[in-house]
Amino acid sequence: MPTVATDQAGRDSLAQLQANGSGSSPRSTAALPSTPFRVDHLDVNALTEGPVPTSPSLRTPSGFEFVDLGDRSSMGDSRPRCFDWEVYGPDSPQSLNLTHASKQCFKRRLGPTEVSYYLGSRGEGVESGVNDMYLHIGFRAESHLMITERLLNIWTEITLRHQLLTSSVEYHDVHEIRFVYEPPTSMAEAKRKAKSLMELRTRQDPKALLDTYLNGDRTLSDERLSYLIFSTAEASFDAATEQEYDMYLFSAHFLGDGMALHTTANEIFTLLADNADATEGAAAVKNLEAVLREQALPQAMEAKLVTPEGWGRMAWAGARVEYNQSQAKLIGGHAFPRAKLGERKTLVPTVAYDTAKTKKILSNCKIHGTTISHAVFSLSNLAYIRSTPQRDVELPVMIYSALNMRGNLTKADDDWYHIAIGYYNIILPSFLPSTISVERTFWHRSLVVRKQTSAVLKGRWLAPRSKLMALERERRSIGFEREDERRRQQKLASAELPSQLQGLGISFEDDATESKLASNLAKTLAPVAPIVTPQLAESTTSPKAPSTALMGLSMLGNLDAMYAHKDYHGIQMHTLTTGSRQRAGAILLFAYTFVGKLWLSLGYDSNGFQQGVIELWWTEMQKGVDELLLPSN
Structure with a gap:
């Protein structure tokens, strides 16, 4: 039966931590300017001694050297991207965010699918957090299973197994977005982090909680990518026998998907039911090293998609032709009538x-x-x-x-x-x-x-088509984000203008140029049904249908x-x-x-x-x- 990690051996330091790269075969690529070295069966002891070296072994996903180059050329970087985890430490000379420079951490560039969902979630007020997921499970449980310390131990175990849950996002610009994972150095630190991402509530109405999550200010953020709530409508968790409870697992969509949510929920309830006779919490046999070593850090989907081996430029050009033809067949002429009520x-x-x-x-x-x-x-x-x-x-x-x-x-x-x-x-x-x-x-x-x-x-085209679709969605999200940023800057500039100039259409040249670039980018993109609103679909250039x-x-x-x-x-x-x-x-x-x-x-x-x-x-x-x-x- 699975067990829950506790403070036993919590003061042990990390001895080893594996974070394997995956995807295509190694490709010789110059290291990025702000990149230390890729993690591959790495001894963590080596990370704490001396300056951090660099490595040319960063790998580009299969096919990206042919389908991503054209996209990157318009972004000011002619190199295809890689999505390996890299190690950043106190001695690393460069970091995209100095807040993470004082402690060793792992970073990975977001893949195209992750970027499209991340940029879509950026916004202001209640309009932010688009696609932030929730999973709500109502259940009846024996009260001794719901002891506060037990629940914290379980969530600590889960967050150590799945490192993205306690990661953060480092945003530099639309082309430089990275996950940041700071591994805990002790079990006490791991529990503190888990506790900051967890909450217990009493006298909580489930409908009210979900309404706040869906329609109120955003619960998640770049620094809080997941959150767990256990609640009960009763006055206390300490029922004499058993009572009704609710579990809410929140996660940013760029972090995971529905299958990840459900599989994690099954892990939580399996741990919750383990050692049912325990009153102070589940038994601990794992130390911090063992928990962290069980799973390597997760890779981007595009780095793991199995696409034909040995495909060259011509094959991927054919894949793009097939993709464009399949997109042209996406004909739909119906939408529920919209209104702004x-x-x-x-x-x-x-x-x-x-x-x-x-x-x-x-x-x-x-x-x-x-x-x-x-x-x-x-x-x-x-x-x-x-x-x-x-x-x-x-x-x-x-x-x-x-x-x-x-x-x-x-x-x-x-x-x-x-x-x-x-x-x-x-x-x-x-x-x-x-x-x-x-x-x-x-x-x-x-x-x-x-x-x-x-x-x-x-x-046979499913995997290549998925990579091309991911790149398409990423480009669209970048265009939308640029337009949103232009509006935000215009709003800010308007607030700073003298009242006599407001409303006269006066703007900075840079804003106008950026808007034109974003508009041109959006107009050149083929329609992609999953992210197209009716208005956007009808405004694309020269569609046959x-x-x-x-x-x-x-x-x-x-x-x-x-x-x-x-x-x-x-x-x-x-x-x-x-x-x-x-x-x-x-x-x-x-x-x-x-x-x-x-x-x-x-x-x-x-x-x-x-x-x-x-x-x-x-x-x-x-x-x-x-x-x-x-x-x-």
Whole structure:
């Protein structure tokens, strides 16, 4: 059984710490100006003696020397990037942030996917933290498992296993963004850090807590990339026998993805149920070195994607042609009508179907040769058609979703807590045939979804396309961030101008130049459905057809396969919801099974759409489940 690290051996100093690079084969590349050396089976004792050397062994991911060079040339750096962890110490002559120069630390450049999510999360006030994730699990537990010291020990263990959870972000500019990890030198220090990222609450209403996280000031930041809360609606954690509790795991999306959240939650509950007889906390047999040594520091997804070996410039040029052709096929002409009814207000209505109904639904899908994941796409399409009588039936409906790319990564020893997602789109007709029943149409379109999904998953271009998509999303996010920065500077400059000059359109030449560059950059980018709002899609240059996505669907599958319920002695889970902070006008549906129940959880901006539009669609979704997924007999 897993055990929790405590202060035993906490005063031991680090003897060894491995942080393996992974991805492509080594490539001779000149060390970056501010780069000390790459970490590769490194003895930490060597890090504390003498000046830090440099190394030419930094590695570029496979294919990046061909697909990233053109992008970098417009950024003032002609070299393809690498994403290895590097060691920075007190003797290192250069550091992007002097606050980290007084202590040894590890740094890694964010990969393209990480950059796109990080820049998207930058903002001011309630508009910041876009895509910050949450996982909420409601459970009933025996009170002796919920002792404060126990919970801290468990979270300490988790943060030592998954170093990104206690890392920070160092932002220099849009091309210089790095994770920074400072390994603790003692268990006491590790516990202090974990305690700063954890909170226990009593008399807490779950809905109020999530509303604050989704719609209030941002909980996370560049210095706090994760946060854990245990709460209870009762007056105390010290119940005589057992009571209801809630766990909330918060994480920045550029740090990880849904699979990372759920796998970590399973670890937490496994540790929570371990040694159920203990009253002061779980037993400790691991020292600090052992915990840190178990997992190497996590690599960027793009450095681990398995792409064809030996591909040269021509092969990657072909991959780019295929990518552009596939993007041109992303045709969608439908969106829920937007409105600006007030400040963004995310609501999360959730429906759970009991185990008996869920078994019928899953069985019905199997009978028709499909799965619930495919059926929800078809159901969303049907609900839109029924709830929107005034629509353009000549254009199809496009729905975007995310792919779990972990099966396409190299089998490395580094930690799995990192983001590893790709994207795909489902395209369905926007009309119902008059000569075929709604039921037959629904099941046929579910099979169409299955076919489209299979073509994406089994396609030979999946990994190369994912790398090119990551670079595309990164370029877009850089363009948007530059524009946002221009607005922030313009707002600041306007505040500093004399009142007589305000509102006259007077600006600095640098601001105008930057705006023009950002505008030109955005105009040259091909549409990418997962990050395109309807307005942006329609404004891209010379598209043959619109590329507007109706909404996003996140199909999480059977989460009971990820949670070892039978091992949670003294704990009974009963509720799970998940989602993220959203942009204005966003809508995203989650579908999954948990504790034997089918869950549909919708996150949307209630002030971002015309009144009643989303509510009517949501009603039609639930009607569709009763009508089409639940057999009458």
